[in-house]
Amino acid sequence: MIHSRSLAVLALALVGLYWAPPSAEAATTCTTSTTPLAFGTVTGAANADSNGSVTITCNTFGLSLAAGVRVRMCLYIGDGVNGPGHFNPRRMTNTFGDPLQFQIYRDAARSQTWGNGSFPAPLQVDLQYSVPLLGGSGSITANLFGRVFAQPGLAAGSYSNPFMDGHTWLEYRYAESIFGTPNWPGSCSSGGTGGGSTTFPFTASATVPNNCVISAATNLDFGTVPGLINANRDQTSAISFTCTGRTAWNVALNNGQNASGSTRRMRLGASGSYVNYELYRDPGRSQRWGTTAGADTVPGTGTGSVQTLTVYGRVPATQAVPAGNYGDVITVTVSY
Incomplete structure (x- = not known):
């Protein structure tokens, strides 16, 4: 009887060892690193594209046997610190608060806006990796596809939206398995073994340079004078140009091809006959238009739209010259 009881105790001890539970499954944590969405120099004349990225790294430790992990992640992006409060489109601003419209997409075709709700939707990515005895990790990179739209009237400056x-924010759920590969979690916020969240801050930036382009300069035609020029002949022409907003500019007119000192002259063909004339900045024709900034040029500030200046011309009396067609060429310079 004593021997029988001894066998019973031994049997219970063996059963206890056989049913000892395996070590607990480990927690999985995910971290992020990002690159900026930098567009560089843009002018607004055409679409400008750039890419950024978010790399997610997940780590799992403590699983007792060879195992697998599956992580389902959703990446949410709002409208940013300088955003307009909506996604259509997003916005960067410069130090003056001038807007620059852009967008962030989930796809390379730039057709799916990246958002933080049902519309526009976040980006979902799935990550699977194995976990050996001492632990394991996996990583995946999601690209941000950015576009600055073609848009007129931009102001110069450095733009950003942090x-x-x-x-x-990144929301994720993970599923762990001691043996083999587990099923995917049902979503980024439910199912699986556990989950967590983190953020992935980045900055979108672009620079709009100072720039001016002359679009037109009309001829200054003084018409026909019969015989002696015995009265002033006044006419006007126009210079049209476009400068980016907030760009300081100066418009200068040189003395032409036939000047004598500072006296502008039109010439009769290749002859030695000339008609004196002058160009002014004001309707009263008292302010000569020249090339010295701060003295006799016309200053201004760009608006991003076409700006037009009037050139006030005069052929003064009295001049007696041979009949014929007189002309000169003036060079217009816009400095900025």
Whole structure:
């Protein structure tokens, strides 16, 4: 009887060892690193594209046997610190608060806006990796596809929109398995073994340079004078140009091809006959238009739209010259 009881105790001990539970499954944590969405120099004349990226790295430790992990992640992006409060489109601003419209997409074709709700939707990515005895990790990179739209009337400056912690977040659920590969979690917020969240801040930036382009300069035609020029002949012409907003400019007119000192002259063909004339900045024709900034040029500031200046011309009396067609060529310079 004593021997029988001894066998019973031994049997219970063996059963206890056989049913000892395996070590607990480990927690999985995910972290992020980002690159900026930098567009560089843009002019607004055409679309400008750039890419950024978010790299997610997940780590799992403590699984007792060879195992697998599956992580389902959703990346949410809001409208940013300088955003307009909506996604259509997003906006960067410069130090003056001038807007620059852009967008962030989930796809390379730039057709799916990246958002933080049902519309526009976040980006979902799935990550699977194995976990050996001492632990394991996996990583995946998601690209941000950015576009600055073609848009007129831009102001010069450095533009940015920071997407800080409150404007980006990553939500994830993971499923762990001691043996083999587990099923995917049902979503980024439910199912699986556990989950967590983190952020992935980045900054979108672009620079609009100072720039001016002359679009037109009309001829200054003094008409026909019968015989002696015995009265002033006044006419006007126009110079049209476009400068980016907030660009300081100066418009200068040189003395032409036939000047004598500072006296502008039109010439009769290749002859030695000339008609004196002058160009002015004001309707009263008292302010000569020249090339010295701050003295006799016309200053201004760009608006991003076409700006037009009037050139006030005069052929003064009295001049007696041979009949014929007189002409000169003036060079217009816009400095900025």
